[in-house]
Amino acid sequence: MNYPGGIKKITKTGSTVNFKSFKNKGMNFETEINITNDYYIKNDLALIYKKPTPIKVVKVKISKENFVSKHKITDAYYEQKSTTDYNGIFRGKYIDFEAKQTKYETFNIKSNLHNHQLEHLKQVYNHGGIAFILIYFQKFDKIYLLLIQSLTKYLTENSGKSQIEYAYVEKHGFLVEQKFRPRIDYLKIVENIIESKEQYESKT
Amino acid sequence: MNYPGGIKKITKTGSTVNFKSFKNKGMNFETEINITNDYYIKNDLALIYKKPTPIKVVKVKISKENFVSKHKITDAYYEQKSTTDYNGIFRGKYIDFEAKQTKYETFNIKSNLHNHQLEHLKQVYNHGGIAFILIYFQKFDKIYLLLIQSLTKYLTENSGKSQIEYAYVEKHGFLVEQKFRPRIDYLKIVENIIESKEQYESKT
Numbered sequence: 358m359n360y361p362g363g364i365k366k367i368t369k370t371g372s373t374v375n376f377k378s379f380k381n382k383g384m385n386f387e388t389e390i391n392i393t394n395d396y397y398i399k400n401d402l403a404l405i406y407k408k409p410t411p412i413k414v415v416k417v418k419i420s421k422e423n424f425v426s427k428h429k430i431t432d433a434y435y436e437q438k439s440t441t442d443y444n445g446i447f448r449g450k451y452i453d454f455e456a457k458q459t460k461y462e463t464f465n466i467k468s469n470l471h472n473h474q475l476e477h478l479k480q481v482y483n484h485g486g487i488a489f490i491l492i493y494f495q496k497f498d499k500i501y502l503l504l505i506q507s508l509t510k511y512l513t514e515n516s517g518k519s520q521i522e523y524a525y526v527e528k529h530g531f532l533v534e535q536k537f538r539p540r541i542d543y544l545k546i547v548e549n550i551i552e553s554k555e556q557y558e559s560k561t
Numbered sequence: 562m563n564y565p566g567g568i569k570k571i572t573k574t575g576s577t578v579n580f581k582s583f584k585n586k587g588m589n590f591e592t593e594i595n596i597t598n599d600y601y602i603k604n605d606l607a608l609i610y611k612k613p614t615p616i617k618v619v620k621v622k623i624s625k626e627n628f629v630s631k632h633k634i635t636d637a638y639y640e641q642k643s644t645t646d647y648n649g650i651f652r653g654k655y656i657d658f659e660a661k662q663t664k665y666e667t668f669n670i671k672s673n674l675h676n677h678q679l680e681h682l683k684q685v686y687n688h689g690g691i692a693f694i695l696i697y698f699q700k701f702d703k704i705y706l707l708l709i710q711s712l713t714k715y716l717t718e719n720s721g722k723s724q725i726e727y728a729y730v731e732k733h734g735f736l737v738e739q740k741f742r743p744r745i746d747y748l749k750i751v752e753n754i755i756e757s758k759e760q761y762e763s764k765t
Contacts, residue, residue, distance in 0.1 A: 401687075404681070404685060404688055406644055408612050409614065409615035409616065410613065411613035412613065412616045412618070412634065412637070428638060429636065429637075430634065430636070430638060430639070431635060432633070432634070433616070433633075433634040434631075434632060434634060435632055435634070439610065444648065444649075445648075445655075446655040446685060446690045448688070448689065449654075449655070449688065449689025450653075451649075451650040451653070451655040453650075477608070481608060481650060483605075484607070484608055484650045484651070484652070485653025
């Protein structure tokens, strides 16, 4: 599989925009995705939001301050996510994904994704949405978009093997450009996927 | 505007399924929608989830019990929602909505929806998604689906008037059937809207 639309890699040296990857700026992968999504929203390109972390509230303390009721949660705990972190709409399409980073040369599916998250992504694909995972390989400073179809294929062909090699992701995923603005331009990849699909469908 | 696909009203008496509206069962509107969404998911008809309530966590107490770390949130507060309560995918389309109930004969837009929620729904529509509000009028025991286009039109024509009359919703909204399973079958309306749109587009 080739990268759609000729995705360019910006090198750390010799880049025309004098760009340094977020790895060197001490930023967090999730934060960078949120900044990217903000950029998409502000520029009216897409509406993709991170879902809040589900929290089960047990106790709330209500106090009054200057006649305004204040709710303070004093007892609560984290619940397991039922779906993925990100979803939204882009060019009329439903988009759904999970973002993960790893310091290893392989990506451990089981430790990074719950079974119900994998199932959810498969269901999104079956319902006509675009579902994927974004993987940041810290060691190589590379971000890949791997469609759920490719991940499912891997799991089927490797009878549920948990580790996925970097080489497989490199071959079957799409390299996401890291740049100044937007930081992690994954929708450029998604756009090419949509266009390829539409071209394919119009031919058949 | 007519109800698409001839939506039938099930009367409290003479109903063949011996159905009573959730009003009489002491159930909550939101709970009923969640049960409906569960039904859609289990029957592989759609993937629509309620987003968790955003909570800003200030303090977490970590304790160990039988070698397992437990995270207890001891200080947190509710944050304002940035979008709507529900979103997901149905027949390849991005769906986004907010559900509200009122005990009055009119629906107060300003007290039920934040400005940024209205903006969000408009943006969803502009990006090709299906955006609406579900309003439950307790007094009449009726649920209506009102598309964001209709709501926007109302606000434009009535120069930002906050109250929206029941008669307007009755005329420009779509009556949602309350039945045994699924409880609040709003996707039947959405399905008809998608089909009408597709038929319209194939003619032009």
